[in-house]
Amino acid sequence: MVNKMLISLVAVLFGMMSFGFISANDGDYTPVPQSPDTRVAYLGQIVQENGSLMLDADFIEWYEGEAADRVFREQEQDPEMTEAPDGYYIVNPDNTIEKLPVAADAKVFMQLYNRTGDPAEADIRWNEQISLDKFRALLAEDGELDIKQFPYHLTMENGVITKIVQQYVP
Numbered sequence: 061m062v063n064k065m066l067i068s069l070v071a072v073l074f075g076m077m078s079f080g081f082i083s084a085n086d087g088d089y090t091p092v093p094q095s096p097d098t099r100v101a102y103l104g105q106i107v108q109e110n111g112s113l114m115l116d117a118d119f120i121e122w123y124e125g126e127a128a129d130r131v132f133r134e135q136e137q138d139p140e141m142t143e144a145p146d147g148y149y150i151v152n153p154d155n156t157i158e159k160l161p162v163a164a165d166a167k168v169f170m171q172l173y174n175r176t177g178d179p180a181e182a183d184i185r186w187n188e189q190i191s192l193d194k195f196r197a198l199l200a201e202d203g204e205l206d207i208k209q210f211p212y213h214l215t216m217e218n219g220v221i222t223k224i225v226q227q228y229v230p
Contacts, residue, residue, distance in 0.1 A: 089186070091124050092213045092225050100211050100227065102152075106162060106196045113162040113192075115221060121151040122211055122227065146230045150211065160214075162221045168195040171228040172205070179204040184228065195224065 092098070104116030123131045128144035135151065169187045182205055190198075198207050207226065215223035 089228060092227060094213075095215070097217065098213050098215050100213050102210075103199065103208060103212050103224075104157060105199055106192075109159075113164065113196075114159045115162050116157050117160055117214065118152065118155060118157050120211060121153070122213075123149045123151070148229070160216070160221055161219065162192070162224075163217075164192070166192050166221055167223045168192055169223075169225045170195075170207075171226045172210075173198055173207050173226075174201075174203060174205045186228075187225070 099119055100122040101117035101119045104118070106113055106115045108114075121131075123144070124147060128147060128149035129142070131151065132144035132149045133142060135149075168190050170190055171186060171188070172182060172184050174182055201207075210229055211227040213223075213225040213227060214221050215225075
């Protein structure tokens with residue numbers, strides 16, 4: 061319930077912001093490949109604890125395309141809306157925050173973030189790799205373009221996060 065309210069609030073805020081300044085480059089959007097080792101989550105902070113980096117994650121169910129439409133119809137049961145808005149749908153049945161270890165050499169790939177300090181200059185750069193330190197700094201920022209409002213695909217090996225990919229949300 062709380063997450064639905066949060067998603068609605070984010071959608072309203074994004075709708076109120078002018079995204080005319082956003083331009084895509086390096087090709088078109090392609091879905092993040094899923095694997096048994098990949099899960100999708102909203103992220104909190106990354107902190108150093110007992111010599112390890114630990115990430116707060118609220119795991120969600122992320123659907124795109126026909127799967128999003130199917131789950132949307134099952135969940136919403138609105139006869140006037142038969143397709144998921146914008147081609148994706150998020151379900152968050154459990155708001156539990158899990159603390160997960162992050163490999164010191166984890167790869168981070170971003171789609172959209174404030175690169176210059178001026179959110180009006182933000183643009184989409186598909187799968188731009190940034191350092192884990194830069195990602196930690198971005199997560200700690202509170203600004204007009206809050207990267208914690210995006211879902212992330214987390215790839216895990218032996219219970220440790222080795223790859224983080226920001227999910228672009230139109």
